[in-house]
Amino acid sequence: MQAGGLLQIRSGLGGAQAQRRPCGRPQAQELAAAKGVSLPEDFAAAAASGGLRAAVLDTYCKLASGGFLTSWLVKALPAFRDRLIADRLFFFKVWAEVAIDSACATVAEVRKRGDEFWSEFEFYLSDLLVGLVLDVVLVTLIAPVAQPGRKTAQAVSGLKRYLGGLPSAVFQKSQPGRKWGVGDRAATYVKLGLEYSLAGIVCGFIGQGLANSIMLLKRKYGGASEHDVAVPPLVRTSLVWGMFMGLSSNTRYQIVFGLERLVDETIARRIPAAAYFTTLVIRFANNVVGGENFIDMARWAGVQ
Known part of the structure; x- marks a missing residue:
């Protein structure tokens, strides 16, 4: 999985596809909340400073709301999280x-x-x-x-x-x-x-x-x-x-x-x-x- 591209994601609220451009902080927090997860501090900072990649946010939400072990690892270990998102x-x-x-x-x-x-x-x-x-x-x-x-x-x-x-x-x-x-x-x-x-x-x-x-x-x-x-x-x-x-x-x-x-x-x-x-x-x-x-x-x- 390549995390560099800006892929389309679903907001979870209306089911409509999000735009391919990076998400700003309010949008990123809204999308994460709709998935039932909280936005990590570094992700929030990225969203506020230049936009959070949509594909990265979508993959993180899926991982954070997945199985217990994977969910805990991606929330507790940023190094593990960023590698699992990329691959x-x-x-x-x-x-x-x-x-x-x-x-x-x-x-x-x-x-x-x-x-x-x-x-x-x-x-x-x-x-x-x-x-x-x-x-x-x-x-x-x-x-x-x-x-x-x-x-x-x-x-x-x-x-x-x-x-x-x-x-x-x-x-x-x-x-x-x-x-x-x-x-x-x-x-x-x-x-x-x-x-x-x-x-x-x-x-x-x-x-x-x-x-x-x-x-x-x-x-x-x-x-x-x-x-x-x-x-x-x-x-x-x-x-x-x-x-x-x-x-x-x-x-x-x-x-x-x-x-x-x-x-x-x-x-x-x-x-x-x-x-x-x-x-x-x-x-x-x-x-x-x-x-x-x-x-x-x-x-x-x-x-x-």
Whole structure:
């Protein structure tokens, strides 16, 4: 779903179609009230300053008056709300990523570690926990974000303004008034690579620290075993997570985004259910490759 266009909506009062132009604050509040929802503060500000996009308002009203979980999330978390408005499959993609990655990571770990799986169980646990957090980070950072209205001019540096105007993903579709060239898309790849690397380092440090603590406690109270492996270096392991996220994950998820966009603009227009099926298939293949890739990278770096 593209939230940038100004689509027609129904007012709920008279059933007549609203105009395609942005809604002013009184009109936006009236339409939201007719749907039984309150207008978020940032939406109200957008409506007052330049007009709230009709498509954004209509989609928000549908989400806010929908199921309990979705309704609560869009009201409580603006970051989740804006991504779900821009992409109707955002929530499904987060769920699919977490579920598929957990299963694929387990299969990949068992396959790669073989007979040493149980003696290296702490590595598996650390990889799984860190992976679950990073799954949400990966899907969230690369997801398109809905713009409620016209952007107001802000006193920000040239670099910050430039970075804020980049697409959310390398293969995001250009929109009216927002055209991105090859240089912009290359800059997006670098920007997301740095963000993914930072997330990987932080989560890797926490996850490996937990795994190391479990290893030391098990050996302290359970005794040493001939199958025990050396406790991995904490800092080096977190740096490996950063390298893996910035290079492998960044590249793979850009490709995933591009393939999903291709499906959305072709097959899914005729068969909407195809978008869900292909998302599962694409992300399953991506996680199989990523799970084995991380183990190989960790062993290459000498941390596992």
